[in-house]
Amino acid sequence: KIIVLGSNGQIGTELVNALRKINGDDNVIACDIRRPDYDIKNSAPFEFVNVLEKDVIKAVFDKYQPTQVYLLAALLSATGEQNPKLAWDLNMNGLLNVLDLALEFKTKKVYWPSSIAVFGPSSPKDNTPQNTIMDPNTVYGISKLAGERWCEYYHEKYGLDVRSIRYPGLISYKAAPGGGTTDYAIHIFHDALKKGCYQSFLNAGSELPMMYMDDAIRATIELMDAPADKITVRSSYNLAGVSFTPEVLAAEIRKHIPNFELTYGPNDPRQKIADSWPHSINDDYAAKDWNWKPEFDLEKLTVDMLDNLKK
Numbered sequence: 001k002i003i004v005l006g007s008n009g010q011i012g013t014e015l016v017n018a019l020r021k022i023n024g025d026d027n028v029i030a031c032d033i034r035r036p037d038y039d040i041k042n043s044a045p046f047e048f049v050n051v052l053e054k055d056v057i058k059a060v061f062d063k064y065q066p067t068q069v070y071l072l073a074a075l076l077s078a079t080g081e082q083n084p085k086l087a088w089d090l091n092m093n094g095l096l097n098v099l100d101l102a103l104e105f106k107t108k109k110v111y112w113p114s115s116i117a118v119f120g121p122s123s124p125k126d127n128t129p130q131n132t133i134m135d136p137n138t139v140y141g142i143s144k145l146a147g148e149r150w151c152e153y154y155h156e157k158y159g160l161d162v163r164s165i166r167y168p169g170l171i172s173y174k175a176a177p178g179g180g181t182t183d184y185a186i187h188i189f190h191d192a193l194k195k196g197c198y199q200s201f202l203n204a205g206s207e208l209p210m211m212y213m214d215d216a217i218r219a220t221i222e223l224m225d226a227p228a229d230k231i232t233v234r235s236s237y238n239l240a241g242v243s244f245t246p247e248v249l250a251a252e253i254r255k256h257i258p259n260f261e262l263t264y265g266p267n268d269p270r271q272k273i274a275d276s277w278p279h280s281i282n283d284d285y286a287a288k289d290w291n292w293k294p295e296f297d298l299e300k301l302t303v304d305m306l307d308n309l310k311k
């Protein structure tokens with residue numbers, strides 16, 4: 001059995017589908033604090049779980065005896081800044097609860113997502129290496145960096161097989177993103193189709209590392225399927241997809257919606273967050289250790305987003 005905590009979120013929604021296709025519906029237990037938008041009585045297994053309530057997670061572990069656990073419940077960068085203590089509590093104690101239970105129940109593999117938000121103003125901006133200066137200045141980034149250290153610690157000290165990826169900003173059409181700095185790259189597609197224009201909260205030239213959700217899900221499953229002795233990074237793997245600015249994304253959208261207009265809003269707190277992050281990521285370790293290769297470039301992801309949102 002596989003447990004997915006945070007199953008209703010932007011990543012969880014698609015990861016649960018992908019894992020169910022591979023492992024069968026009943027073998028993947030979706031868990032979230034919120035009710036999903038489908039009928040849970042007649043669906044594949046769903047459990048209400050708040051990752052801060054260890055006894056509740058423990059009851060779920062006890063019921064299903066999972067071989068794998070994915071912990072996706074978290075507060076993202078922009079929401080985290082509005083409630084720093086809650087972000088720290090949820091992102092950190094949620095992780096520690098799951099790591100402890102995975103040890104107790106001898107869970108074979110644990111997955112936990114990190115983010116390129118672990119980098120900060122002093123990190124190199126271009127082709128940011130796996131190992132470099134890391135001085136995140138958002139509570140989200142601080143919690144992800146601390147979480148990476150804990151993952152490596154549980155691996156070194158207790159032999160727990162925990163694996164992680166530093167996701168770039170993720171672009172998808174199925175579930176809404178939850179309060180991140182990279183969310184503009186999703187809203188822009190919705191508004192382009194609906195209104196023909198979009199007001200960006202980031203500047204024209206804000207280049208950020210991004211990735212299409214299909215690539216992110218495939219990367220996650222490929223990392224989890226890789227033989228343990230190939231995994232040389234036990235904190236979290238750098239992963240690169242495609243890097244672009246709002247301006248460049250708008251130009252790509254205009255190839256399909258020629259009159260699309262992009263304007264820029266008044267100064268937004270998310271600009272400062274974006275300014276502290278890398279422009280592009282070096283993912284040589286992922287390529288070497290488990291053959292990572294992205295499939296979606298800007299052209300391909302733009303076509304796929306527009307096609308699917310039109311439906």
Ligand code: VAH
Binds near residue numbers: 078117179181182
């Ligand atoms: C955020 N999407 O914007 C997240 C992310 C790379 C950024 O982790 O907060």
